Amino acid sequence: MKKDQPLSPNCKIILVDDHPLYREGIKLLIEMEHIGEVIAEAGNGKEFLDLLEYQVPDMVIMDIDMPIVDGLQATQKALELHPDIKILILSMHGDNKYYTRFIDAGAKGFILKTAGKEELENAIQKIINGESYFSQDLLLTIIHDLKVPNQISKLELSLDLNDREKEMLQLLCKGLSIVEIADIIHLSPKTIEGYRTKLLIKTETKNTLGLVLFAIKNKLVTEF
Amino acid sequence: MKKDQPLSPNCKIILVDDHPLYREGIKLLIEMEHIGEVIAEAGNGKEFLDLLEYQVPDMVIMDIDMPIVDGLQATQKALELHPDIKILILSMHGDNKYYTRFIDAGAKGFILKTAGKEELENAIQKIINGESYFSQDLLLTIIHDLKVPNQISKLELSLDLNDREKEMLQLLCKGLSIVEIADIIHLSPKTIEGYRTKLLIKTETKNTLGLVLFAIKNKLVTEF
DNA sequence: TTTTCATTAAGGGTTTCCCCTTCTTTATAT
């Protein structure tokens, strides 16, 4: 139902990319498909921010890697001045690792340069409607980042900690000292020390701080 | 180019949902659009696993909330027995919080029940082609989970750490001792101690371990 | 020009941590 009707033909768009040919291609696409109107183009973040002095677009399609002022800086600055501008980031494969920064900066979408016409159209439409659009590739990167803890279970098994040791680790990771833990568990500080020593040996760390860092890094503790 | 041609018409699909009407709807959709062939249906995870004894599908479209054996258990069991089955999870709004479990279990996609025909078709096609498909809504949930650290920047500002203190914090969070840090920065251990003391005061923590935990918890350090 | 502030440095005392060793109790096994 939405597929064949022109999307917001009055949507004012600025293209920001340091490759004129690439800008030309996207401009043609946007205008042929009646997605919106390209009111200006910029070759880098600086040029774009200068343009903002005279005209404020509804939407910006922004490259990441550009000379002088890059896509992230331009995004941050532009949204500081005009929080309502919708910014769609054009990302290359490999640029994904910086996604959080753009999301934090307030970018509304993230799409790969290798995306097809339909995907670009879909992304622009969603963003104009106030939604967000993020490429599946980006999602896969994020999920990959999240999946790492899954492999840790093997480590957890190989460490073979007993309940006392797990409890100790939990308490140590809350920043409690040996004496404080002794008070909680109602055992002598010297006994607590013995448990900690065993943890140091099992994890091959050399002091409590190292042990706590090891536990957090390897997600042996959920809260701390 | 891919839009108007039938997608793998021989793709054998099993539908698993405890609402017969909903199954009927999806079945009609799949067959009318020549997406594939629905070879069987199941009203819950148990029924589905029983079906697997006799016929192995290429793909499964699976509800999460079902009686007896739920979607997660069914997904885990099925992929244990037949790792090549592609499973697309049908999620309700609010079920998003469990996404990691399904991803860990090996589900290839995640789509909202409110999704339209095009999105379902798109998801099925991608998954059959060996790719993944995750709904934008799920992505937004994940990003929301990741975005929490964004609020911390205010804290970072209020702490007002200078370069030396930031450097110190970075090194302390790698588990280095005062003396080790002194060797790296080429300053007296007593000086380093002074910096750490200032960090303890600024962060209102009572020892190095507390300081490091504070820094990690509030994402003042990126690596450790 | 003097003041203020940040940086670097150090001495000394207290506490906590870390390591080595010892001892008892409770399982587990042969």
Place this chain on the structure above:
DNA sequence: ATATAAAGAAGGGGAAACCCTTAATGAAAA
């Protein structure tokens, strides 16, 4: 039934961390 091991408890000593105070230097501000 007794050897062997594992878990629990604790002492002593040295090292590192922690806390408080003092102070020289240089840069920025009044």
